[in-house]
Amino acid sequence: MISESVLVELQNILGREDVLTAREILKTYSYDGTSQWTHEPDAVVFPRTAEQVSAIMKLANAHRIPVTPRGGGTNVSGGSIPVLGGIVLCTTKMDKILNIDRENFTATVECGVVLMNFNTRLAAEGLFFPPDPQSFLAATIGGIVAENAGGPAGVKYGVTKQYLLGLEVVLPTGEIIQLGGRTVKNVVGYDLTMLFCSSEGTLGIITKAEFKVNAIPPAKKTILAIYDDVAVAGENVSLVLKSGVTPAKIELLDNWLIHRIEEASPLGLPGEADAVLIFEVDGMAEAVEKEADKIIEIARMNGAREVRPARDQDEANRFWMARRAGFAMIFGRAPTVLAEDVTVPRGQIPALIRKCRELSRKYDLEIVVMGHAGDGNLHPSVLTDIKDREHFARAEKAVEGIIEAALELGGVLSGEHGIGLEKQRFFRRALGPTVTDLMKNIKSLVDPNNIMNPGKIWD
Incomplete structure (x- = not known):
């Protein structure tokens, strides 16, 4: 107390x-x-x-x-x-957008600024901040940096660290430090800015951030492709990227989510379809049309049951609203949801999906698969109830199987959600004792009394 x-x-x-x-x-x-x-x-x-x-x-x-x-x-x-x-x-009362520099494509914001508000202000200047986690309506800048947030646009634009130029941080001992700067290129000493990105609040309080921002592309187009086999959908991701087209987004929804979407806001998706891919391409209008045509051609030639280019922006928005509602639909269907966040090399997406299906049968559980297929970051979600000890124990075993499969396929524990409490028990196994101890030593140096978000990342 x-x-x-x-x-x-x-x-x-x-x-x-x-x-x-x-x-x-x-x-x-x-x-x-x-x-x-x-x-x-x-x-x-x-x-x-x-x-x-x-x-x-x-x-x-x-x-x-x-x-x-x-x-x-x-x-x-x-x-x-x-x-x-x-x-x-x-930090929600530290919510000022301090500067938007249209000439140099940078912005300075306090840690409590909500991402949606940030992008609304940027849009008025013809700019945008590409990282777009699904929680953008409430997520704040400090957490976005601390978790190195990603989102659907990661396939083309990357994650938060690609846009982070500088930080103001308060250390656990109270010192206020300035890291990085406003320039795109900066190799002055160790890159301590990146040390605090992904630190999950264990090294200090991020109070201000300097970002690189982009000009809003003049054109974009959305395509929905329907598949009878989720593994074929996964293979289509690699085929599109191998063609030289880099969509801004490639999102995957499995059969379970197709049914939930049709119940909530029908798009006319066939109930027997095993998966949907939603592509978005952006850029100059002529390039967008050519890239969209290429995606349509690849999907039709490689197993897509149906391919639907959005007729207009309203229909495109409906496709993306269905994707954004995915987690809400999942969390609304079970008392407890173990929402995983593993990332594998893109070519291993079909193998990971097949493993999820196998684990679902083995443990008699519902495992829903959705995620950012374009960068290999999938969110297998296990529906369970923590009050049902036997069911929850099976769910935890399934999660362990998913993570072990991801690691065996050359993947990692987390692509954007972080370790926190969820993946502590896998951390040392994934990174090894030497790397884990190195991180602990850095933590001890910066936070000698272990007061800064203790109990996270490792046991």
């Missing part, structure tokens, strides 16, 4: 209204986007400046109080759950 004297000091730093301890508030900040983790903090605080964050961290470090950073709480790896109690430091 946090002492009364520490709470008074927090109130002196922030004001009474930004230090919350009511039980209903603590419950609200005890969980994130996962469905099986929960733990209440002792207090929730809302700083508005880096200087206030610094003062909080100095106080917490002096009293050895755990601090868990949190933005929108949309993460799905358990990363923002305060497993040791202490302080949840919520």
